[in-house]
Amino acid sequence: MSVGSHPTNEAAARAGVLGDPRLEETITDFFLPDDSRLDERARLLLGSVLGSIVGAVEADVRRHAARLLSGRGADRKADALLAARTDVLARLSAAGLLRDSELMEELLGRVRAELLADALPVAIDMPDAPSLLVRLTALPDTVVAAAATALLVQENRRGNLVEHKHAVGAELPAELHHRLVWWVAAAIREGVAADADTDRAIGEAAQRSLAAHDESERVEAVAVRLAAAIDPLPDEVPVLMVEAIGDRRLSLFIAVLARALDIDFDAARALVIEPRGERLWPALRAVGLDRPSIARIALSLADADPRRDIEQFADQLDGIAAIAAEAARAALAPLSLPRSFRSAIRALARSAQG
Amino acid sequence: MDAHATVAHATLDGEGLLLAAEFPFGELNARAGGAIARPLALAPVATVARLARRLGIIVSRGVVVADEEADLELWVRAQPDGDGVRLAISGWRERSAWAPVDGVDESHPDFLRDHGDWAWEADAGLRLTRVSIEAGRRHGFDAIGLLGEPITSLFALATSNGAVPLVEALARREPLKGQPAKLRSNDTPVLLSATVRRDAAGRFGGFVGLVHEEPPAPAAPPPPLAAEFTAGLDKALRRPLAQIIANADSINAATDGPVPPDYADYAADIANAGRHLLALVDDLVDLEAIERPDFLLAAEPIDLADVARRAAGLLAVRAIDKDVVIDRPPTGTQLAAVGDFRRSLQILVNLIGNAVRYAPAGSIVVVSAVSGAGRASITVTDEGKGIAAEDQARVFDKFERVDPTEAGGNGLGLYIARRLARAMGGDITLTSTPGQGARFTLTLPAGAA
Numbered sequence: 001m002s003v004g005s006h007p008t009n010e011a012a013a014r015a016g017v018l019g020d021p022r023l024e025e026t027i028t029d030f031f032l033p034d035d036s037r038l039d040e041r042a043r044l045l046l047g048s049v050l051g052s053i054v055g056a057v058e059a060d061v062r063r064h065a066a067r068l069l070s071g072r073g074a075d076r077k078a079d080a081l082l083a084a085r086t087d088v089l090a091r092l093s094a095a096g097l098l099r100d101s102e103l104m105e106e107l108l109g110r111v112r113a114e115l116l117a118d119a120l121p122v123a124i125d126m127p128d129a130p131s132l133l134v135r136l137t138a139l140p141d142t143v144v145a146a147a148a149t150a151l152l153v154q155e156n157r158r159g160n161l162v163e164h165k166h167a168v169g170a171e172l173p174a175e176l177h178h179r180l181v182w183w184v185a186a187a188i189r190e191g192v193a194a195d196a197d198t199d200r201a202i203g204e205a206a207q208r209s210l211a212a213h214d215e216s217e218r219v220e221a222v223a224v225r226l227a228a229a230i231d232p233l234p235d236e237v238p239v240l241m242v243e244a245i246g247d248r249r250l251s252l253f254i255a256v257l258a259r260a261l262d263i264d265f266d267a268a269r270a271l272v273i274e275p276r277g278e279r280l281w282p283a284l285r286a287v288g289l290d291r292p293s294i295a296r297i298a299l300s301l302a303d304a305d306p307r308r309d310i311e312q313f314a315d316q317l318d319g320i321a322a323i324a325a326e327a328a329r330a331a332l333a334p335l336s337l338p339r340s341f342r343s344a345i346r347a348l349a350r351s352a353q354g
Numbered sequence: 355m356d357a358h359a360t361v362a363h364a365t366l367d368g369e370g371l372l373l374a375a376e377f378p379f380g381e382l383n384a385r386a387g388g389a390i391a392r393p394l395a396l397a398p399v400a401t402v403a404r405l406a407r408r409l410g411i412i413v414s415r416g417v418v419v420a421d422e423e424a425d426l427e428l429w430v431r432a433q434p435d436g437d438g439v440r441l442a443i444s445g446w447r448e449r450s451a452w453a454p455v456d457g458v459d460e461s462h463p464d465f466l467r468d469h470g471d472w473a474w475e476a477d478a479g480l481r482l483t484r485v486s487i488e489a490g491r492r493h494g495f496d497a498i499g500l501l502g503e504p505i506t507s508l509f510a511l512a513t514s515n516g517a518v519p520l521v522e523a524l525a526r527r528e529p530l531k532g533q534p535a536k537l538r539s540n541d542t543p544v545l546l547s548a549t550v551r552r553d554a555a556g557r558f559g560g561f562v563g564l565v566h567e568e569p570p571a572p573a574a575p576p577p578p579l580a581a582e583f584t585a586g587l588d589k590a591l592r593r594p595l596a597q598i599i600a601n602a603d604s605i606n607a608a609t610d611g612p613v614p615p616d617y618a619d620y621a622a623d624i625a626n627a628g629r630h631l632l633a634l635v636d637d638l639v640d641l642e643a644i645e646r647p648d649f650l651l652a653a654e655p656i657d658l659a660d661v662a663r664r665a666a667g668l669l670a671v672r673a674i675d676k677d678v679v680i681d682r683p684p685t686g687t688q689l690a691a692v693g694d695f696r697r698s699l700q701i702l703v704n705l706i707g708n709a710v711r712y713a714p715a716g717s718i719v720v721v722s723a724v725s726g727a728g729r730a731s732i733t734v735t736d737e738g739k740g741i742a743a744e745d746q747a748r749v750f751d752k753f754e755r756v757d758p759t760e761a762g763g764n765g766l767g768l769y770i771a772r773r774l775a776r777a778m779g780g781d782i783t784l785t786s787t788p789g790q791g792a793r794f795t796l797t798l799p800a801g802a803a
Contacts, residue, residue, distance in 0.1 A: 122478075122551050122559035130479035131560070134502045152501045156484050159473075246553075247477075295409035303554070314408035 034307070035275060038108075046111045050098065051089055053171045057184045057209060058088045064205035065188070065198070074197050081198060086191030088184055097183050102343060103176050109266055110220075112273040113250055114158075119304035123246030132247035136226070147226035151252065154219045174215045181206050181213075220265045223255035232256065238293045241284075245300050260287035263335045267342070271335075275307040279332070281320040286328035291321040361444045366403055368437030370394070379443045382421055399430050403439045406432035414555035416445070424448045429556040445556060471567045474548075476505050477560040489565065495539035505561075509535040509546065523550065527558055542567065591635050599628040637766040641752075644773045651694040651777045655801040658698065659689040659723040662732045665702035666721055669710055677715040680706065683732075689723040690801035691730035693778040698798070701771045701782070705734045705794045708767065712738030712792070725800055729780075733795045740788040749784070771796075 029037075038046065062081060069078035092098050129135075136148035172180065185206040192198060215221055232240050237260045244253040250272070258268035261283060271280045277298065284294050295317060302310040334342070362379035366372055370393050375383060388395030394403065398417035406413040414431045429445040475484035482500050485508065490497030500508050511518055512534040523530035533546040548563030605613055605621035613621070643649055666682040673680050683689070691698075702721075709719040717737040724731045741749060752769045772782045780798035 122553050124478050124553040124555075124557045124559050126478075127557055128479055130481045130502075131477035131483065134477055134479065134481045134483065137502045149502065152483070153498050156497070156501055157487065159484055292409075292411045295411045299405075299409065299411070299413065310405065310409075314405065317409060 041115055042108075042111055045115060046107060049107060049111060049171075054089045054092065054180070054184060056171075057177075057181055058188065060209045061181070061185055061202065061205045062188055064208055065201040068201040068204055069197060072197065072201075077192075077195070077198050077201075080192050081188070081201075084188070084191040086187060088187040088191075091187045091190065092183055100179065103172075103180070106173065106176055106266065109269050109273060113254070113269050116273060116301070116304050117248055117250035120245065120248040120250065120300055121303045122248055123300070125243070125246070132243050133249055133252070136230075141229075144226070144229045147222065147229040150222045151219070151226050151249070154217065154222045155249075155251065158219055171218065172215070173218070174213060177213050177215070178210060181209050219251050220255075220269075223249075223251035224258065224265050226252060227255035227259045230256075232260075234260075234288055237287050238289045241287075241289070242293050242296055245297055257283065257287065261329075261332060261336070263332070264339050266339060267335045272301075275305060277301070277308070277313070281316070282323055282328040283332055285320065285323040286325055286332055288325055291317065294320060360446055361442055364441040364443065365435070366394070366407075366439045366441065368407070370400065370404060370407070370439075373438070378446070379441075382419070382426070385421060386419070399428070399441070399443070402430045403432045403441060406434050407437075407439050410434050414553070416552075416554075416556060421448075431555055472565050474505070474508070474546075474563045474565060475560060476563070478558055480505050480561075482508060483560070486565075493537050493539050493542055495537065508538060509544070510538055511535050520546070523548070523561075524558065527552065527556070530561060530563065585639075588635055588639050592632065595628050595632045595635070599625050599632065602628060634766070637770060640770050640774075641766060644770060644777065649777060651697055651774070653692050653778065654695065656691055656693055656695050656698060657688050658691040658693075658730050658732055658796075658798060659683040659687045661695065661698045662689075662702050662706075662721050662723060665699055665706050668703055669706050672707070673710050673719070676710055676713065678710050678713045679718045680710070681718050681720045683721060683723045687723060689725055689730045689732070691798040692801045693780065693798045694774075697774045697778065698796075701774055701796055702732060702734075704767045704771045705732075705782070705796065709734050709736035709738070709792070709794070712736055714738060728800050729797050730800045731795050731797045733793055735791060735793045737791040740790055741784065741786040741792050742788050746784050746786060750782070 062084075066078040066081045069075075069081065089098075098104070130138075133148055133152055137145050137152060139145045139148070171177075185202050189199060189202050194202075216225075230240065237256060241253055241256050244250075244256060254268045254272055255265060257272070258265045261268065268283075271277075271283050274280060281294060281298075284297065289297075298308075298313045298317075299310060302308040302313065337345075360378065362376040364372065364375035364379050364383075372383065372388065372390055372392060372394055374380075374390070383389075383395050386395035394400040396419045398415075398419055402413055402415045402417065412431065412433045414429065417428050417430055418425050419428060420426075425448070427445050427447040428443050431442040431444075433440045433442075472486035472489040473484060474482065474486065477483050481502050482505055483502075485497040485500050487497045489495075490500075495508065511520055514532060514534050519533040520530055522528075523533075527550055529550060530546060530548040535544050535546050536542065537544060545566040546563055547566065548561035551559040551562055553559045602621045602625035604610065606618050606625060608618060663682050663685065666680045669680065706719065706721060713719050713736045719737075720733075720735045722733050722735075724733065750768050750772050752766065768782070775782045775796055775798070778798055780796065783795045783797070784792060785795075786792035
């Protein structure tokens with residue numbers, strides 16, 4: 001009997017030639033630079049956020065599609081849809097769809113910012129006084145008060161999301177949500193013996209989920225609204241930013257920075273979460289922060305993130321403080337392009353490299 | 355003087371050299387080997403000062419520095435002043451040097467999820483900044499509407515032992531524990547706990563809290579050891595321990611053939627450790643019994659002098675090993691008392707055993723019987739090193755030992771002995787002068803002679 005004729009031996013021979021495919025991945029992981037590697041907390045939170053977002057979309061689509069089927073007298077198909085045990089998250093991961101760079105950029109940015117915010121030290125200016133955001137909710141200016149209340153509510157909701165692991169309301173920007181809903185719909189469809197009725201019901205349920213999505217409810221959008229409502233004068237920006245970070249409201253800090261720089265929230269967030277802050281310090285100079293304000297912000301961020309080296313920052317501080325605001329603004333100009341334009345430029349650059 | 359409120363100032367020049375330092379910071383720095391016109395000897399403080407000078411802003415930090423036996427927790431505020439730095443050092447809280455540096459981070463959400471029912475947070479002004487939406491749904495309150503409101507709009511705080519724990523936690527900046535409260539929405543009784551969020555200067559920055567529903571009834575605290583637990587412990591450990599001790603003893607005695615001497619010694623160590631554990635199991639079973647609310651002892655006529663003679667007899671071998679003589683009440687003397695024979699014997703074995711343990715070689719442990727004023731007493735006197743006045747109350751506390759480094763004992767014996775004596779209407783008292791031995795007296799109600 002030749003070795004190759006036995007199926008088990010064949011598999012063994014193949015494995016011998018190809019080796020363990022996991023080895024390659026382990027090697028890649030080992031040689032990742034520290035700046036690129038996810039630490040365990042970020043990895044866990046990313047998994048939990050992704051799982052709850054996908055789970056919420058799935059529950060919406062599946063339940064509503066079953067309801068539609070049942071309403072049309074197709075009870076058995078409705079039951080089959082509800083009873084199907086597809087692991088949508090695993091299916092989408094295996095298909096590589098969740099490796100979508102825009103989706104991952106958004107989720108990673110959000111997860112890193114949340115972990116950073118969570119670890120920020122509180123700074124008290126007035127003992128026993130309500131914190132910045134609570135004070136803003138009580139202002140006589142109803143536009144600011146309403147926006148501040150909305151941010152308090154949405155940050156509370158997101159805290160509850162992490163605690164209870166189910167998403168309620170909007171979590172993703174509209175175009176990413178759009179993409180995700182159709183992926184989830186396709187994965188649900190794959191798990192049942194799909195026919196024309198079921199397909200139609202899933203399609204309608206997905207469209208309903210798209211229509212109900214209101215990205216203006218997102219923490220990021222609400223923070224941007226609050227920054228716009230406060231509309232700080234240029235000389236008020238530094239005080240507001242230092243106070244926002246002292247109140248551990250990183251989303252408001254980012255939104256004020258984005259507004260002062262006239263860039264998108266996600267672009268400003270990318271500057272803030274970079275552990276070395278190469279782009280953040282010039283950005284803070286561009287919006288007119290002085291040396292002590294930049295030092296205070298750097299100290300808070302370094303206290304929150306062990307990867308940040310405050311001594312190294314202190315070495316650079318004189319150089320940072322010497323940057324002219326005008327020059328800093330010019331250097332950051334590409335960031336003020338629209339998000340989609342920036343994505344397209346990056347995608348082209350990647351394809352040129354590949 | 356309240357050490358925690360002390361603020362000591364110091365100044366450093368542009369090179370980080372110490373120009374001046376107030377008490378007690380100057381003394382602390384000197385004990386660490388520092389001096390005026392030298393760099394600070396306390397590295398963590400020097401780091402804060404250096405950072406403030408380099409960043410040009412006020413830097414406040416909590417630091418821990420070693421001071422002889424203990425560690426000190428200090429709050430350091432460093433303010434740049436010209437080229438130099440001005441320091442204000444407060445806190446001065448001592449903590450044992452062996453305490454683990456990193457405890458459980460109780461404010462971490464993972465910890466919250468595992469250990470409590472639902473979470474809340476408040477800022478420095480005690481306004482709610484986080485409320486559980488899910489709990490709101492269950493208890494009929496509007497979690498969203500409560501954000502930014504005072505915490506008292508969610509909880510009606512009650513007192514515990516005449517105080518409001520939350521107020522005390524605020525005043526002391528310490529974690530909040532066991533604050534009884536009711537939810538305003540539906541009067542559900544809850545217990546609140548929280549860790550304090552502090553800013554870099556140590557100021558109160560808010561609470562990170564938990565709500566525990568169905569708090570245990572404060573009237574009847576659960577016994578520290580559940581009966582099932584000790585019963586299980588007794589069953590699970592007694593037989594294996596007895597076997598270990600028996601086998602180790604026979605190895606030590608070389609009953610099955612010659613054994614190298616060092617192995618025989620190891621076996622003796624194993625047997626002793628086993629006996630220690632067995633005694634601990636006995637004590638834990640006793641502890642569970644005496645801490646039950648319905649614990650009662652027999653009140654029967656006993657001859658306390660006879661009990662003392664028997665206890666001394668049981669310890670005769672140990673006394674000979676230690677070259678100590680036990681002077682017991684002469685045969686024929688009687689001391690009528692009312693109590694439980696077995697428990698009285700247990701108490702006296704404990705008292706005489708302790709005396710033998712601490713008695714120097716060649717000394718005498720005197721066991722004497724006295725009656726009068728409706729009481730019957732046995733006094734056990736040793737010539738050991740005695741017990742300092744400040745330790746005399748402590749030796750009767752649970753798990754307390756005067757010298758924890760001394761071998762033998764688990765810190766339960768005297769606690770149990772006194773509880774037993776009191777359960778029989780009697781007591782154990784102690785008089786001692788350090789250097790001149792200790793005198794323990796067991797007193798029981800006198801019986802009809």
